[in-house]
Amino acid sequence: MDERGIGVFDSGLGGLTVLKEIKRILPNENIVYFGDTARVPYGPRSKETIIKYTFQAINFLRTKDVKAIVIACNTATARSLAEAQEKYDIPIIGVIEAGARTAAMTTKNGKVGVIGTEGTIKSRAYNQEIKKINKKIKIYGKACSLFVPIVEEGWANTEVARLTAKEYLKDLKEKDVDSIVLGCTHYPILKRTIGEEVGMDVKLVNPARETAYDLKKQLEEKNLMTSREEAGTCEYFVSDINEKFTSIAREFLKRKIDVSKVEIQRY
Amino acid sequence: MDERGIGVFDSGLGGLTVLKEIKRILPNENIVYFGDTARVPYGPRSKETIIKYTFQAINFLRTKDVKAIVIACNTATARSLAEAQEKYDIPIIGVIEAGARTAAMTTKNGKVGVIGTEGTIKSRAYNQEIKKINKKIKIYGKACSLFVPIVEEGWANTEVARLTAKEYLKDLKEKDVDSIVLGCTHYPILKRTIGEEVGMDVKLVNPARETAYDLKKQLEEKNLMTSREEAGTCEYFVSDINEKFTSIAREFLKRKIDVSKVEIQRY
Numbered sequence: 014m015d016e017r018g019i020g021v022f023d024s025g026l027g028g029l030t031v032l033k034e035i036k037r038i039l040p041n042e043n044i045v046y047f048g049d050t051a052r053v054p055y056g057p058r059s060k061e062t063i064i065k066y067t068f069q070a071i072n073f074l075r076t077k078d079v080k081a082i083v084i085a086c087n088t089a090t091a092r093s094l095a096e097a098q099e100k101y102d103i104p105i106i107g108v109i110e111a112g113a114r115t116a117a118m119t120t121k122n123g124k125v126g127v128i129g130t131e132g133t134i135k136s137r138a139y140n141q142e143i144k145k146i147n148k149k150i151k152i153y154g155k156a157c158s159l160f161v162p163i164v165e166e167g168w169a170n171t172e173v174a175r176l177t178a179k180e181y182l183k184d185l186k187e188k189d190v191d192s193i194v195l196g197c198t199h200y201p202i203l204k205r206t207i208g209e210e211v212g213m214d215v216k217l218v219n220p221a222r223e224t225a226y227d228l229k230k231q232l233e234e235k236n237l238m239t240s241r242e243e244a245g246t247c248e249y250f251v252s253d254i255n256e257k258f259t260s261i262a263r264e265f266l267k268r269k270i271d272v273s274k275v276e277i278q279r280y
Numbered sequence: 281m282d283e284r285g286i287g288v289f290d291s292g293l294g295g296l297t298v299l300k301e302i303k304r305i306l307p308n309e310n311i312v313y314f315g316d317t318a319r320v321p322y323g324p325r326s327k328e329t330i331i332k333y334t335f336q337a338i339n340f341l342r343t344k345d346v347k348a349i350v351i352a353c354n355t356a357t358a359r360s361l362a363e364a365q366e367k368y369d370i371p372i373i374g375v376i377e378a379g380a381r382t383a384a385m386t387t388k389n390g391k392v393g394v395i396g397t398e399g400t401i402k403s404r405a406y407n408q409e410i411k412k413i414n415k416k417i418k419i420y421g422k423a424c425s426l427f428v429p430i431v432e433e434g435w436a437n438t439e440v441a442r443l444t445a446k447e448y449l450k451d452l453k454e455k456d457v458d459s460i461v462l463g464c465t466h467y468p469i470l471k472r473t474i475g476e477e478v479g480m481d482v483k484l485v486n487p488a489r490e491t492a493y494d495l496k497k498q499l500e501e502k503n504l505m506t507s508r509e510e511a512g513t514c515e516y517f518v519s520d521i522n523e524k525f526t527s528i529a530r531e532f533l534k535r536k537i538d539v540s541k542v543e544i545q546r547y
Contacts (some may be wrong), residue, residue, distance in 0.1 A: 051329050052318070053323060056464055057524060058317075058318060059520050059522055062520045158431055158433050159430065159433055159435070172443060173426070173440060173443050173444050176439060180440065206531055253325050253329045271325060275422070278545045
């Protein structure tokens with residue numbers, strides 16, 4: 014048994030979709046969330062820079078005495094998970110392995126699409142993970158750089174979002190994929206728009222839920238679960254406070270939250 | 281006479297539109313460009329964070345022994361120009377005063393639109409500057425957060441850009457403005473799309489050219505012009521190297537450039 018908290022890290026607010034699943038599956042665990050809002054988005058940045066940012070986030074979360082860390086950001090997972098797991102001695106869980114496993118289980122025709130930021134798609138991290146499970150699956154990646162700003166503008170269900178989705182997804186439709194991994198934690202917010210574009214026969218895979226189950230399994234295996242019997246707490250930290258984070262977070266989590274600022278470059 | 285260079289600073293690559301005007305008007309001056317590509321975009325960040333980033337950029341440029349600095353970014357000018365001018369003892373020029381002056385001269389019906397990032401519009405910096413020149417001018421601001429990512433995706437002349445422009449500009453059209461300030465250095469790249477949406481009768485004001493003239497005037501007044509008779513050099517620094525910066529910069533400047541990386545948080 015271990016009463017310490019779980020650190021959850023994202024480049025901004027997309028990781029809240031993962032936090033929500035963790036709260037659902039592990040309601041009694043304490044969570045410390047850090048969103049790197051001063052340096053979002055990670056998508057277009059170099060591997061070297063993303064590794065540095067990830068290490069700083071982990072260093073900060075460790076000052077909060079956490080027992081495990083979830084990198085709730087596909088770009089950061091793709092670019093820096095292996096490096097982080099090598100450097101630190103606590104369990105560090107990314108979102109990609111879980112998403113890849115779900116996609117491999119979901120596809121029936123063996124053709125899987127992966128959408129994400131430029132960094133995630135270029136890294137080919139989903140390809141590698143899916144191939145580990147089943148070499149025969151064909152994987153088609155597509156970077157959708159405008160999806161994050163569209164979500165952050167609150168335009169997820171507009172004609173601009175639909176037209177953008179149409180443009181990005183036409184290649185995947187031509188390839189006849191039957192499953193698409195939402196390879197960015199913002200994308201579940203676009204699920205309806207994406208679903209309408211690709212049609213009901215294409216399954217949209219959201220790695221957040223499977224990631225939460227991965228976390229639970231690791232805590233159980235390592236005997237790190239809390240013995241607490243009441244609901245755990247949630248603390249929220251960001252590297253830059255802006256109204257958008259607080260308002261979107263409130264709307265998404267359906268309650269008011271307090272957010273504190275961290276000088277992340279000091280870590 | 282002063283043979284030192286001129287520092288030009290932007291959050292990313294938009295400032296190259298200003299650099300190009302400076303090269304045209306002051307061809308013999310040496311220029312040192314810094315683009316904060318590891319922390320772009322500045323638009324949604326807080327005033328406090330933007331002031332810190334601006335000071336770091338200026339500290340870095342001063343290590344290159346520059347005689348004047350141009351903040352070639354509307355958000356950084358809006359949020360931090362006054363603070364930077366107070367802190368440093370060399371001429372520091374922003375883009376907003378020049379843009380405001382041009383807008384005040386251009387409008388005939390006294391109704392001016394200003395488009396920019398969330399940070400620029402919220403700061404009301406253009407409103408203040410235009411009011412200083414002519415209190416009677418009515419100013420209508422509109423944040424267009426998706427324009428920067430659309431330009432950086434290379435989608436400036438697509439249907440998505442047109443639909444986005446239509447949505448953002450409908451309020452300004454209703455207000456019957458006869459001039460619109462392109463209050464973000466990326467926006468000149470969208471000039472055609474914006475122009476088609478608002479019609480030929482609306483003048484689009486690009487502050488870059490006037491900013492270069494402001495710089496020239498200040499160098500002349502302070503006796504800081506170079507005596508060099510051949511073309512000056514250009515050095516390019518960024519806080520994160522990615523292919524996009526290099527390729528868009530090459531395309532826009534019509535030549536190959538060398539880019540060096542700076543660890544900007546050390547300054």
